Amino acid sequence: MHYDLRLLTVEDLPASWEMSRIAFGLDRKPPPGWLSARPGRHTWGAFDGAGRLVAKAMDREQDHWFGGRRVPASGIAGVVVMPDLRGTGLSRLVLARLFAASRDRGAVIATLFRTNPGPYRRLGCEQIGNLTWTALPTASLAEVRRPMEVALRPAEVADVPAILETYRIVARAGAGLMERSGPLFDTSPGAVLAGHDGITVATDSAGSVQGYVSWKRGPGYDASSRLSVPDLIGLSAPATTAMLALLGSWASVAPTVVLRLPDPDPAALLSSFTGARVESDDRWMLRVLDAARAVAARGWPRHVNGSVDLLLADGVCPWNAGPQRLILADGVGRLEPGGRGELHLDIRGLALIYAGIGAPALLRRAGLLGGDSTDGETFLQAAAAGPPPALLDYF
Template sequence: MPATPHVRELTTDDLDAAWDLGRLAFGNTSERAASTRIVVPGMTRWGAFDDAGRLVGKAVDLHHDQWWSGQAVSAADVAGVAVAPEARGRGVARALLTALLRGARERGAAVSALYPTVAAPYRACGWETAGVLRTVDLPTAVLPRHRPDPRFAVRAGTVADLPAVAALYERVTRHRNGLLTRRGELFDAPDPALPGDGLTLVEVGGELVAYASWQRGRGYGADSVLTVDEALAVTAEAARELVGVLASWASVAPTLRLCPLDGDAVSTCLPSESAREHERDLWMHRPVDVARAVGARGWPAHVRGFVDFSLADPLAEWNTGTWRLAVADGAAEMVRVAGDADLRLDVRGFALLYTGAASARSVAQAGLLHAAGVAPDALDLLGAGGPAQVLDYF
């Protein structure tokens, strides 16, 4: 191994080696997907090579956009990070992620999210834990059942309904923070297909107001599970109608499995006290370009203020320096200012504040913010708009 691995974008000639490395790292026994053999628009694959030209590490930059208070913010979401066993602990992942961040900034990305198998290496590179994608199990029999409301039409969806489903997803998610827009090349399927085994639609006067996509699973005994990939609604009444349809599966699928969206119309209809956690996937966040991350997102119109702080970002030197954050009239900007500031923030602390995962005082207690004799509360401006959440696993 060289002292510093050679990192570059992968070509089609490297994809077989990348597949083998991923299979080894993640224990993949499934059939190889066609997408792993070709260049995929909306995705940049990075590889680290030793002096002999052997691939010893890989990472993927997914060209996503994330919703932040009504604005789509360009993201470099990271997936498929793998390092050969004999190359681990030698700086391969750090070199890969450094190159990925630089390339992502050059193409215009502002923020980055990822799901870690272990958090420590990503913390060392500036990502910090910002939330959890929760999958919960509910006894189907405890879901509330109501007499069907004659105002609503409930029917099975078809491929022709997918644009309306995408539009409803956007209505629910665009005012939130962190959720994928599901726009762009990675989501432009040439031959769209229904997700899972079924799609249930709730309509009023021909307008879609709720939907659920689901997988039936196997059997109809005590261990049968109905997996709801997504259930969203734009009104409380539509959510109740949708939940009532899901409750009708109780006789053949005693367990309902889903990922709730905190505080939305559907989750507020569910008997959460009966939920049991089935799975939890930790996700992490960091800025790619702090000025872009602040300027591109939406901000609450009622929030106003400014704060000066110094930021340290060892992997992305373009973020390091002293900045002034100014928020007013639903917009914000970060501009460089001269000198040092009393508030000194680590990039991981920036991630916690930006995603609303912690307050400035909590970030200070975690050692990621140092205040030279001043209260740190002004940095809570960075988290205005509420906590971030994700629904997509990548």
């Protein structure tokens, strides 16, 4: 069967919504704006001979922070194949096209939240982290003492740049967190402050913002009542402690607080988190789209200097495959064609190394690394030494 592959136009969007609605059990009516062109989003579709949309996948223009640098990415979302045609290779067809097209527009990695890792693994993606909401008895935070040197107050319009920068400082020092700017993010003060019941900022004695917590009040004040906390980001221990104490003060009217936090996070190191349980856990995956440009785009550990000769296997993005020498010097990486190909690395293994969690012994036991070079493995171990990836934005 031949399928036409092309970008969806506005005329295709009702059919596209219907596919998503059926696949994910959504409302009949799409969210506002969904049926018009949305900047930063490109949806690839496969059409059968009758012109029916039968498979689709969206490429979102977004950046993720790795090693202190913004890495241009394709955020993949809305992958759906018509029920009658699943298992016939359509998602492979659409995603292979999306990989090539997003690479052409400058994306060097792809990220996605998966329902099932199987189809994405077959296309070279690997799971690198979880987006977790943790439910905590609010009373367990009531023991936290608020440091008197920290002031707490409601965020104002003038605080928005500092709020965005607080998040960015943490993202820059970590791995995987999304850059909250660009076409997919509305960073106007109105948009940042809306959507929550409150954003509370924590300031030091000089009045400078050292953290913020955004929170949303659920209904009622009985045993089932809760407070949701999408962001609790502190730059210092006193600021984080003050914000935890603020949450603890809700114990009498919202017995459960539900926090979206990276793991590990200072909040869990500064309080007991007694009774914490995972409320929801969404796994996300990474694919290296363009190995050479991806290696050059991220920052690497500054004290890891050296090289390793790899033989990269990639059946879907052939431009990555073959012998490649990975060279790191002073925090900068290069991947150059050639070398002796001593270590055989699957592209999924490179995704784990890129994310900072690809210990060679793990990759070898998972069948993602072969060949022979003890020095090369020691080098890769140091190159992939973290920090562990985190992501706070679902897409």
